[in-house]
Amino acid sequence: MSAIRADICVIGAGSGGLSIAAGAAQMGADVVLLEGHKMGGDCLNYGCVPSKALIAAGKAARAMQTGAPFGVRPVEPVVDFAAAKDHVAGVIDTIAPHDSAERFEGLGVRVIPEYGRFVSARVVEAGEARITARRFVIATGSSPLIPPIPGLEAVPYDTNETIFAERERPGHLLIVGGGPIGMEMAQAHRRLGCDVTVIEGMKALGRDDPELAAIALESLRAEGIEIAEDAMAAEIRGQAGAIEIEAKDGRVFRGTHLLMAVGRKPNLDRLNLAAAGVETTRGGVRVDAGLRTTNRRIYAVGDVAGPLQFTHVAAYHAGIVIRSALFGLPARVRSDHIPWATYTDPEMAQVGLTEAQARDRHGDRAQVIRFDYAGNDRAIAEGKTVGRIKVMVVKGRPVGASIVGPQAGELIGVWALALAGRLKIGAVANMVAPYPTLGEINKRVAGVYYAPKLFENPRVKRFVGLVQRWLP
Numbered sequence: 001m002s003a004i005r006a007d008i009c010v011i012g013a014g015s016g017g018l019s020i021a022a023g024a025a026q027m028g029a030d031v032v033l034l035e036g037h038k039m040g041g042d043c044l045n046y047g048c049v050p051s052k053a054l055i056a057a058g059k060a061a062r063a064m065q066t067g068a069p070f071g072v073r074p075v076e077p078v079v080d081f082a083a084a085k086d087h088v089a090g091v092i093d094t095i096a097p098h099d100s101a102e103r104f105e106g107l108g109v110r111v112i113p114e115y116g117r118f119v120s121a122r123v124v125e126a127g128e129a130r131i132t133a134r135r136f137v138i139a140t141g142s143s144p145l146i147p148p149i150p151g152l153e154a155v156p157y158d159t160n161e162t163i164f165a166e167r168e169r170p171g172h173l174l175i176v177g178g179g180p181i182g183m184e185m186a187q188a189h190r191r192l193g194c195d196v197t198v199i200e201g202m203k204a205l206g207r208d209d210p211e212l213a214a215i216a217l218e219s220l221r222a223e224g225i226e227i228a229e230d231a232m233a234a235e236i237r238g239q240a241g242a243i244e245i246e247a248k249d250g251r252v253f254r255g256t257h258l259l260m261a262v263g264r265k266p267n268l269d270r271l272n273l274a275a276a277g278v279e280t281t282r283g284g285v286r287v288d289a290g291l292r293t294t295n296r297r298i299y300a301v302g303d304v305a306g307p308l309q310f311t312h313v314a315a316y317h318a319g320i321v322i323r324s325a326l327f328g329l330p331a332r333v334r335s336d337h338i339p340w341a342t343y344t345d346p347e348m349a350q351v352g353l354t355e356a357q358a359r360d361r362h363g364d365r366a367q368v369i370r371f372d373y374a375g376n377d378r379a380i381a382e383g384k385t386v387g388r389i390k391v392m393v394v395k396g397r398p399v400g401a402s403i404v405g406p407q408a409g410e411l412i413g414v415w416a417l418a419l420a421g422r423l424k425i426g427a428v429a430n431m432v433a434p435y436p437t438l439g440e441i442n443k444r445v446a447g448v449y450y451a452p453k454l455f456e457n458p459r460v461k462r463f464v465g466l467v468q469r470w471l472p
Contacts, residue, residue: 001130004110006032008325009124009133011116011271014041016302016314017139018099023322025108032133033104034126036115036270040099041141042160042303043311044092050164051184053091055343057084058191062223062345069383079193081169088164118276121295135297135325138271138278138285139314142264142303149176151236155243157258160185170194170257174245176233177261178204180342183216185259186225187344196225197253199245201232205342209354212388212404216348219386228253266304283307289332291320299325310340336399337420341409346387349412352400352419358392367393371445373405378436382406389445391415396424407438414442425449 008024010017013035025031038045061077068074097103101111114127124131144159146152158166160181173189175182178200190196198204204227205213221227231247236258238244245253266284273279277295279286285293285300293300299321302314316338323331339351358366373379373387387405391398401415418428429446433439 001125001128004032004129004131006030006110006131006133008032008135008137009034009116009131010137010139011124012041012139012141012267012302013039013099013104013111014139014141014302014314015043015311016318017041017137018104019315019318020137020139020301020321021104021109022107023318024326025104027322027326029326031108032110032112032131034112034114034116034124034131035101036113036126039101039104039111040096042143044095044099046161046164048311049092049095050088051160051181051188052343053088054084054164054188054192055184057087058188059345061193062191077193079169081192082167084192085164085167115270117270118272118278121276122297135299136276137321137325138273138293138298138300138304139302140267140271140304141314142266142309144260145263145265146260147233147262149233149236152260155236155238155258156240157260159260163259166257170255171241172197172255173257173259174199174243174253174255175259175261176245177263178202178227178229179207179261179263180205182259182261183220183342183344185261186227187220187223190223190225195255197255198225198227199231199233199247199253200227200229203229205348208342208348208350209356209390209402211355212348212390212402215386215388215404216342216344216346219346220344264303264309266306268304290324290330291317291333292324308335308338308340310338313338334420337416339412339416341412343409346405347403347408349403349408350401351412351416352398353392354400354402355390355392358394358400362394362399365394366399367449369393369445369448371441371448373438373441375444376436376438376441378438378440379406381436389441391425391445391449393425393449396426397422398425398428405438405441411438411442414439 007029009032010021011034021031021033061079064077065074104111112126112129116124116126119125172195175186175198178198186196186198233245234248235246241256243255243258279294283306284304287300287305291299301317303309320331320333323329336352341349355368369391371389374385379385384406390402392400398418403411425446431443433443
């Protein structure tokens with residue numbers, strides 16, 4: 001077994017691990033990167049990248065059916081499902097070189113294509129290598145959570161790790177789980193010609209603001225997606241091409257294919273963390289505000305450090321670790337400014353507190369301002385007026401924003417910036433947005449905050465009257 005010494009050993013080559021390895025190596029650290037599966041992790045191979053590529057294929061098909069308001073005769077698209085999957089594979093192949101072992105070796109990282117396993121507080125074994133490092137980073141990500149539903153083990157099913165490789169179009173796709181993954185895949189497959197039923201044990205899009213989630217769900221149902229809520233799966237039975245899901249309340253749902261999308265679990269099993277003195281919780285590795293584990297030489301980032309399991313959070317964590325491990329500077333994680341988005345049509349996006357959370361935390365001090373897409377000229381021009389933004393404001397500062405509508409994932413960036421910089425609402429109101437853009441929605445909702453103070457205040461009207469009398 002070969003002995004290797006390094007400044008930093010990164011375990012896992014997903015978003016967080018790659019960001020740390022690249023940054024540390026380019027700043028002069030001796031870095032070892034371990035990855036026993038695929039470079040790029042879940043995001044590149046099974047998550048963000050392939051899902052958005054499939055969503056894009058579905059969007060192209062949908063556009064052919066919705067042109068009537070613009071004078072374009074709708075036609076029924078002829079979908080080559082296998083070719084749509086070729087598009088997905090092509091997108092992955094295009095991005096993959098950026099995450100490849102060859103690129104990182106070119107940056108000075110020693111890449112070992114093996115899983116890592118702790119054998120002591122400062123040593124990890126990976127294949128035939130034994131790595132001793134000053135600092136370790138656990139960046140092993142997460143995997144699909146498979147619940148113990150009776151009968152599931154005897155029925156063929158997909159997860160996000162297998163569905164993008166399926167080249168035969170499902171006749172009727174059953175999806176267990178109405179969260180972001182489930183709803184995104186439901187709409188993409190529906191638009192590509194599948195019948196789709198979503199079975200959700202609680203409320204679909206339950207993490208999002210219920211007022212805005214209702215808008216998105218109405219649009220999804222209008223496209224022909226069956227969404228069954230409060231339908232906790234009690235038994236799954238059948239065989240390939242004929243699958244049944246029975247809910248606890250007796251409802252039975254039938255389809256040809258099954259996708260399990262009920263959540264994620266951290267990838268910890270291979271690590272032997274007890275040997276390193278690293279404590280875990282149900283949600284992953286126990287970390288402090290600086291992402292250090294109970295072994296202060298070991299950090300954890302991304303999905304294993306929970307609870308926000310997003311690619312961009314892993315990249316954010318990477319910056320915290322680099323600041324601490326390379327420069328010895330204090331660095332603490334914040335979560336109040338972290339946005340997320342669900343890429344259904346209409347999209348949903350959130351940053352900071354929802355309305356319910358703001359009222360619970362701040363009571364009557366929380367003011368909620370709204371603006372509908374229907375009041376935006378660009379949205380009207382493009383026939384995309386289904387949407388709404390809500391911003392929660394306390395003492396003139398935004399503490400959260402919720403958006404449903406086209407490009408919600410793009411629009412939320414302004415509010416993420418406002419929360420990160422602890423800006424006042426006036427900073428957004430004073431912004432000049434190009435006309436006509438959906439970006440004006442952010443400025444207009446900020447203006448709603450000031451409207452009562454300016455236009456409904458009798459003192460302002462009296463003052464303006466006095467000024468007008470005295471102005472030459």
